[in-house]
Amino acid sequence: MAGSPGTGSRGLGSFLAAAWPVIRRRLLLALPVLLLVACGTFGLLHLAPGDAVDAMVIAGGGGDAALASELRARYGLDQPLLVQLSLYLLRLLQFDFGVSPVHNRPVLALITERLPISLLLMLTATAFAVSLGVVLGVSAAAAAGRWRDRLILAAALVIYAMPSFWVGLMLILVFAVTLGWLPVGGFETAASGLSGMARVLDIARHLILPTLALALLFVSVHLRLMRAGMLDLAGADFVRMARAKGVPRRRVLWAHLARNAVLPVIAMVGVQASTLLGGAVVIESVFSLPGLGRLAYDSVVARDLATLMGLVVVSAVIVLTVTLVVDLVMAALDPRVRLR
Amino acid sequence: MTHFARRLRRDVPALAGLVTLVLVGAIALAAPWLYPGDPQDMVARPLIWPFQDAALPLGTDRLGRDLAAGLAHGARVSLLVGFAAAAAAVLVGVTVGCLAGWFGGLVDDSLMRVTDAVQTVPGFVLALALVAVMGPGVGTVILAIAVSSWTGTARVVRAEVSSWRERDLVAACRVMGMGSGEILIRQILPNIASPVIVLASVVVAVAILVESALSFLGLGDPALVSWGSMIAEGRGLLRRAWFVAAVPGVAIIITVVSVSLAGEAVTAALDPRDRQ
Numbered sequence: 233m234a235g236s237p238g239t240g241s242r243g244l245g246s247f248l249a250a251a252w253p254v255i256r257r258r259l260l261l262a263l264p265v266l267l268l269v270a271c272g273t274f275g276l277l278h279l280a281p282g283d284a285v286d287a288m289v290i291a292g293g294g295g296d297a298a299l300a301s302e303l304r305a306r307y308g309l310d311q312p313l314l315v316q317l318s319l320y321l322l323r324l325l326q327f328d329f330g331v332s333p334v335h336n337r338p339v340l341a342l343i344t345e346r347l348p349i350s351l352l353l354m355l356t357a358t359a360f361a362v363s364l365g366v367v368l369g370v371s372a373a374a375a376a377g378r379w380r381d382r383l384i385l386a387a388a389l390v391i392y393a394m395p396s397f398w399v400g401l402m403l404i405l406v407f408a409v410t411l412g413w414l415p416v417g418g419f420e421t422a423a424s425g426l427s428g429m430a431r432v433l434d435i436a437r438h439l440i441l442p443t444l445a446l447a448l449l450f451v452s453v454h455l456r457l458m459r460a461g462m463l464d465l466a467g468a469d470f471v472r473m474a475r476a477k478g479v480p481r482r483r484v485l486w487a488h489l490a491r492n493a494v495l496p497v498i499a500m501v502g503v504q505a506s507t508l509l510g511g512a513v514v515i516e517s518v519f520s521l522p523g524l525g526r527l528a529y530d531s532v533v534a535r536d537l538a539t540l541m542g543l544v545v546v547s548a549v550i551v552l553t554v555t556l557v558v559d560l561v562m563a564a565l566d567p568r569v570r571l572r
Numbered sequence: 573m574t575h576f577a578r579r580l581r582r583d584v585p586a587l588a589g590l591v592t593l594v595l596v597g598a599i600a601l602a603a604p605w606l607y608p609g610d611p612q613d614m615v616a617r618p619l620i621w622p623f624q625d626a627a628l629p630l631g632t633d634r635l636g637r638d639l640a641a642g643l644a645h646g647a648r649v650s651l652l653v654g655f656a657a658a659a660a661a662v663l664v665g666v667t668v669g670c671l672a673g674w675f676g677g678l679v680d681d682s683l684m685r686v687t688d689a690v691q692t693v694p695g696f697v698l699a700l701a702l703v704a705v706m707g708p709g710v711g712t713v714i715l716a717i718a719v720s721s722w723t724g725t726a727r728v729v730r731a732e733v734s735s736w737r738e739r740d741l742v743a744a745c746r747v748m749g750m751g752s753g754e755i756l757i758r759q760i761l762p763n764i765a766s767p768v769i770v771l772a773s774v775v776v777a778v779a780i781l782v783e784s785a786l787s788f789l790g791l792g793d794p795a796l797v798s799w800g801s802m803i804a805e806g807r808g809l810l811r812r813a814w815f816v817a818a819v820p821g822v823a824i825i826i827t828v829v830s831v832s833l834a835g836e837a838v839t840a841a842l843d844p845r846d847r848q
Contacts, residue, residue, distance in 0.1 A: 268689035280705040393828035398821035510696030
């Protein structure tokens with residue numbers, strides 16, 4: 233059977249069927265969350281002085297009152313608040329986030345153009361943070377109480393206290409300005425004409441420093457969680473059994489302890505998804521990466537509220553999706569999650 | 573108090589954190605006397621490196637402003653925003669957590685869905701949205717940070733309160749004729765103080781970092797010097813004078829580390845189970 237084309241998809245299908253309770257619980261939790269987030273953005277839009285039509289009129293260089301009231305009638309802005317809220321929610325259901333008066337384009341298009349860059353950065357940073365966090369956590373736990381452990385814990389404390397944008401600037405100072413090894417910013421070399429593998433490598437070179445700057449905070453979180461998990465499990469029966477059987481120390485550490493202690497670290501990736509996305513916003517503006525963060529920053533400066541509220545809703549959707557994916561990964565790795 | 577002192581003498585890092593935090597606080601309070609006048613004023617020739625001039629130990633920036641004076645005045649903003657936002661966040665978090673944990677049922681469900689929603693939107697994106705709606709200023713920054721950081725406290729307090737609600741202590745209080753409010757405030761809250769204080773120190777640390785990020789992006793209070801805005805000032809000078817960006821960053825790191833360590837110290841001191 234192995235290697236036949238159908239195996240993979242049938243395996244996935246049966247896994248999804250087994251994990252259905254996990255998926256259903258997440259989706260049921262996601263609905264009220266999205267509804268509340270949408271109501272929140274609606275409230276914020278109403279707190280702001282002026283409405284969408286004012287923004288359009290100002291962006292258009294002023295206009296007459298008759299046109300403004302006609303626009304208000306067309307967008308339903310002259311209706312009672314509750315009607316406006318339902319209209320707003322209906323539009324959101326159709327993925328209509330309105331039109332940005334600054335860019336004069338649909339907000340959804342602005343967001344989807346920039347989304348891949350932010351997602352890529354979040355992915356590379358998570359991969360780096362989890363791997364380094366796991367290695368350092370195991371290394372600290374293996375030397376618990378000794379100087380190597382203390383050194384790693386002290387480093388975690390300091391790393392946690394470093395503002396990510398400052399880390400980004402210092403990385404630029406060392407690796408881009410002083411050593412000249414890596415580019416200062418941007419997503420790829422402009423007008424380089426690169427394609428295929430060469431372009432991938434060029435993008436990878438541009439992503440190294442932003443990934444490091446974004447990941448460091450999470451390295452600190454993951455390594456502490458990993459270390460604590462390892463120490464918690466150190467006295468468990470299956471570990472003592474392995475030791476008694478004469479399994480080599482290194483193997484007990486990695487194959488028995490680390491494999492179990494990594495589960496809370498992966499769960500933590502889901503918990504930290506929203507912090508990660510928030511961090512990406514700052515890092516993107518340090519490294520001039522044209523992702524969602526840059527869009528958010530430009531929208532604040534231009535007071536482009538339509539785009540900003542679209543971003544709030546989309547980032548909630550991203551965070552919910554990441555949480556669902558992490559749940560599925562947990563279900564795949566740990567059968568206990570599926571049976572719960 | 574003697575118990576607290578005894579514990580601290582054993583825990584050197586916590587002691588160091590507490591002392592450093594008090595020192596940073598003292599500098600912040602004394603800034604108007606240590607460095608009278610506006611820290612935004614030019615005092616010397618631009619871009620003097622640190623340790624070159626005894627009167628300007630940390631050097632000057634692109635406009636000849638004293639970096640040490642900027643740090644001292646910036647400490648006021650960082651600590652004010654950090655502690656005010658954390659105080660507001662903890663107050664909201666404890667209130668929401670108590671209500672949800674104590675009453676359960678519909679109150680619990682609806683408060684927890686709101687908590688979920690706030691936690692789902694990245695705090696920094698929410699802060700950007702609030703700054704855009706309300707305009708930049710210290711008040712906006714404090715509100716923006718508080719709005720996005722009460723959720724952790726609410727969850728922990730809810731879990732603690734709902735577990736305490738079922739214990740004999742509460743049943744005994746009821747028999748004595750105490751009302752819900754009195755039981756919550758006088759009996760349960762003192763017992764859950766230590767996880768709340770650990771969380772509060774984390775909230776202060778995060779608030780200081782978020783404030784620095786907002787003012788780094790130029791979205792803090794435009795009238796005030798802050799550590800984040802000083803780093804932004806040094807951003808364009810990395811090639812010629814990297815210390816302008818580096819120095820305020822070190823101030824942030826020292827402050828945040830000492831907040832974390834001091835949080836551990838206060839927790840240890842308050843933990844009644846540890847007292848002999």
